Amino acid sequence: MIILSIDPGVERVGFAVFEKTGPNINLLESDTIQTSKKSTQSQRILSISDVLCKIVKQRKPDHIVMERLFFAKNEKTVIGVAQAQGAILLLAAQNNIPVYYLTPPQIKLAITGYGNADKTAMKKMIELQIVLPKKKRLDDEIDAIGCGYTFCVSTNSLQFSE
Numbered sequence: 001m002i003i004l005s006i007d008p009g010v011e012r013v014g015f016a017v018f019e020k021t022g023p024n025i026n027l028l029e030s031d032t033i034q035t036s037k038k039s040t041q042s043q044r045i046l047s048i049s050d051v052l053c054k055i056v057k058q059r060k061p062d063h064i065v066m067e068r069l070f071f072a073k074n075e076k077t078v079i080g081v082a083q084a085q086g087a088i089l090l091l092a093a094q095n096n097i098p099v100y101y102l103t104p105p106q107i108k109l110a111i112t113g114y115g116n117a118d119k120t121a122m123k124k125m126i127e128l129q130i131v132l133p134k135k136k137r138l139d140d141e142i143d144a145i146g147c148g149y150t151f152c153v154s155t156n157s158l159q160f161s162e
Contacts, residue, residue, distance in 0.1 A: 001019070001020045001021070001062045001063070002017065002018070002019055002020075002028075002059055002060060002061045002062050002063075003017070003018045003019075003020065003061060003062065003063050003064075003065060003148050003151055003152060004016075004017055004052075004055060004056065004059065004061035004063070004064045004065075004097075004148075005017075005018065005064075005065045005066070005144045005145070005147040005148025005149075005151060006052070006064065006065070006066045006067070006088060006144055006147070007066075007067045007140045007141075007143035007144040007147060008066055008067065008081050008084045008085050008088060009080070009081055009084060009140060010035060010041065010044050010045070010048075010080035010081065010083065010084050011034065011035060011037065011044075011080075012032050012033065012034050012035075012138060012140045013032065013033040013048050013051075013052075013084065013140060014030070014031075014032050014033075014138065014139075014140030014141040014142070014143050014144035014145075015030065015031060015032075015033065015052070015055065015141075015144050016029070016030035016141070016144040016145045016147070016148045016149075017029045017030070017055065017059050017061065017148075018148045018149070018151075018152055020152045025130075025149065025152045025153070027130055027131070027132065027145065027148075027149075028059065029059075030132075030137075030141050030144060030145050031141060032137070032138045032140045032141045033047070033048055033051045033052075035047050035048060041080065041083065045083055045084060045087050048084055048087060048088075049087045049088075049090075049091060052087075052088065052091055053091060056091060056095055056097070061097055062097070063097065063098055063099075063100060063151070064088065064092050064097050064098070064099045064100070065099070065100045065101070065102060065147055065148060065151040066085065066088065066099065066100070066101055066102075066147070067101070067102060067103075067104060067107065067143055067144075067147050068101035068102060068103050069081055069082070069085075100151065102147055102150055102151065104143075106150065106154075107122075107143075107146045107147055107150045108122060108146075110149075110150040110153065110154050111125045111126060111129070111146050111149065111150060112125045119139055119142070122142060122143075122146055123137075123142050126142060126145055126146055126149065129149065130145065130149060132145075
């Protein structure tokens, strides 16, 4: 089973691709898609969609899992994230891939054992559970890795929703 996990955004989108075969979970790739602040909103969404479309064509995921917006402090940010999610949902529908959501507390609980863990604790625990190639990672990529890993280890015990 191939899982594409996504931490959606407009300025940055983290993604990770996992392969789960029985109890074995392998991270195939992960990165961050960064869009230019000079681009229009529609150009940024198109850029994100283009990259994710290439990943879907290459990896042929069986499932897409996204981090669900849990709360929003900034109305402008939440609208952009929702627009990016819309583009991802369209891509999933066009390729007949089911989409699942996990909230940040669900991911944090599964990774660290504490639903309010901070970014540092998340990163440390992910690095203990998954062999990651050495490179600098933005938080968005770490969040996508955490989301995908949680989906892989928790598919029988969590409530997922589309």
